[in-house]
Amino acid sequence: MPSVTFWPEQAGSYAVEVDWLFFGLLLVTGLTFFLLMFLLVRFMVRYREGSRAERDLSGEKGWHWEIGWTGASLVIFVAFAAWGANLFFRLYQPPADALEIFVVAKQWMWKAQHSGGQREIDELHVPVGRPVRLVMSSEDVIHSFFIPAFRIKHDVVPGRYETLWFEAVKTGTFGLLCAEYCGTLHSGMLGRVVAMEPRDFAAWLDAQPGSDGLAQEGAALFRSLGCSGCHGPGGTVRAPPLQGLYGHPVPLADGRVVTADERYIRDSILLPKAEVAAGYPDIMPSFAGQIREEDLVRIVAYIKSLASDAPPSQVGSRTP
Ligand code: HEC
Ligand SMILES: [Cu+2]
Incomplete structure (x- = not known):
């Protein structure tokens, strides 16, 4: 069971900076508090x-004091806001080579799926020294993914993907908690993160009962759910080919252009009417309620895998 300490270990790439930011705010607000109390x-x-x-x-108003303290507090607090915003933006801009892991939250457990098809529950194995990008979704209610030692916490909201990245800087086992009250056994929604040397991590992955990989499992679902009947080669209706879709801009029927990321693919499957690809009939049925989160993850992984082996000609010829 993870223990919650006031100052948890610093095991993630943000830990030191988050601590300095927190400490700086504590110091400034603490000093302000004591100054106010003293004057009071x-x-x-x-x-x-x-x-x-x-x-x-009434005759002794000192403008230099007035302007001085107003200006100083403005500068100090705006500087903290800029510092925090900078950290915040970095949290959402993963490096391109980040290792991707899908996390599905559910009352009351954390399920993780690695791209090789390895699955784990209430555990998350990651390599140290390598950026890890999490794509998180919830099967039921709002949860909050929290690893105190990495100083990351993010809500996991049903109906959408949330992404976040970090890098473990230290090997070890760290607590993973749910930080959003999510029902009776919320307090038991605990897990652990195991940060390993890349070598050990590779060995761990190999030792797991895997499959041919998430994308392969997705390919099977793609056929069994009937997606391939429309999207596959020789489909009977005019549906866009999905090769080369991921990561590319998609022109929509309403004139907008969106980037085909995980969110777009997910919404295309569950809410096909919301964003219709330009030039195609709006006939794709919604699969909302028919596909489990874990299977959606597989289908998304499959469609993403089509991006890399697409012949270049097809990538450019998406808009008819
Ligand atoms: C009845 C035929 C049909 C079936 C079945 C179907 N689709 Fe589609 N799909 C379409 C059409 C037509 C479009 C283009 C119009 C739109 O965006 O809604 C589309 C669009 C998409 C897009 C967006 C593509 C782009 O280029 O923007 C994705 C992703 C997608 N489908 C995935 C799937 C998956 C996954 C399944 C199976 C779970 C599936 N589709 C089942 C017809 C179908
Ligand atoms: Cu929870």
Whole structure:
């Protein structure tokens, strides 16, 4: 069971910076608090009823004090906001070579799927020194993915993908918690993150009962769910080929152009009416409620895998 300490170990790439930011805010707000309390008490004593302190100070307003403290606090707090925003933006811009792991939250467990098809529950194995990008979704209610030692916490909301990246900087076992009240056994929704040397991680992956890989499993679903009947070669209706889709801009019927990321693919399957590819009939049925989150992950992985082995000519010829 993960223990929650006031100052958890610093095991993730953001840990040191988040701690400095937190410490800096604590220091500045702490100093402000003590200064205010000091002045409060001082003035209470000085201007208490019956004291003979001078009360008419109307002629002595000091503009340099007024401007000084207003300007200084503005600069300090805007600087903290800029620092925090910078960290925030980096959290959502994963490096291109990041290792991808899908996480599905469910009452009351964390399920992880590696691209090789390896699955784990309430455990997440990651290599150290390599950026890891998590694509998270929820099977039921809002959960919050929290690894204190990495200083990352992110809500996992049903109906959408949430992504986040980090890099473990230290091997070891760290707590994984749900930080959003999600039902009766919320407090038991605990797991652990095992950060391993890349060599050990590779060995661990090999030792898991795997499959041919997430994308392969997705390919099988793609056929069994009937997607290939429309999207496959020789399909009977005019549906866009999915080769080379992932990561590329898609012109929509309403004139918008969106990037085909995981979210777009997911929404195309569950809410096909929301974003219709330009030049195609709006006939794709919705698969909402028919595909489990874990299977969606497989289909998305399959469609993503089509991006890399697409012949270049097809990539350019998506818009009819
Ligand atoms: C009845 C035929 C049909 C079936 C079955 C079907 N689709 Fe589609 N699909 C279409 C058509 C037509 C479009 C283009 C119009 C649109 O975007 O809704 C489309 C669009 C898409 C897109 C967006 C593609 C782009 O180029 O923007 C994706 C992704 C997709 N489908 C995936 C799937 C998956 C996965 C399945 C199976 C679970 C599936 N489709 C089943 C007909 C179908
Ligand atoms: Cu939860």
